[in-house]
């Protein structure tokens with residue numbers, strides 16, 4: 171098996187109420203859109219994201235992207251992560267990442283995501299998670315994918331529930347988020363729990379359709 175199965179590949183398209191969702195590898199020319207959306211959406215994103223070492227605007231300045239993108243793509247080539255852009259109708263609107271890919275007897279990873287504030291509520295994140303999970307369990311060859319989410323993050327918990335994740339417990343003071351050690355709900359899914367694909371399950375539930 172290649173050290174980076176499933177990378178770099180495009181996923182989708184999948185139609186949801188907001189439009190057509192596709193996923194693609196991050197690229198250098200995402201710099202200005204990434205910076206503009208992340209700085210504009212600070213209030214929407216910061217309560218749910220790991221605390222950074224420098225101020226928000228500095229961390230998301232357009233000049234930061236080339237080295238960040240380069241190191242993420244380097245990790246992706248080594249098979250450790252899959253950093254993907256979420257596109258809605260062909261436009262960058264967020265990111266989804268499979269991280270900490272561990273092979274061997276674990277064959278596991280986590281998934282994390284964000285979507286720009288002006289396109290929320292239209293099924294974009296749910297579609298992105300479904301496409302990513304199917305990719306993780308097929309092309310990437312993982313056995314388990316997990317995610318952690320703050321109990322207060324109702325919309326993200328709905329996304330994870332609608333994608334078919336199972337809640338596994340509460341991790342006390344798990345992660346430094348928005349300046350404090352925050353509890354997180356751990357959710358998980360293994361390949362045995364998917365009788366059809368995750369996307370098929372969304373389509374059958376009327377939440378998405380093939381584009």
Ligand code: ACO
Pocket residue numbers: 214215218281282283284285286289290291292293294295296297317318319320323324325326328329332
């Ligand atoms: N209470 C309960 N449910 C809610 C609420 C609320 N206050 N607000 C929205 N929802 C529900 C919606 O009704 C919908 O569920 P439904 O389809 O059953 O009706 C669901 O939340 C949202 O589903 P989508 O439309 O697919 O999600 P969206 O594209 O709006 O993206 C996301 C959600 C990713 C959480 C976005 O709001 C975001 O980027 N937030 C900031 C960053 C963040 O929280 N990222 C996730 C961190 S946790 C992790 O990565 C595992």
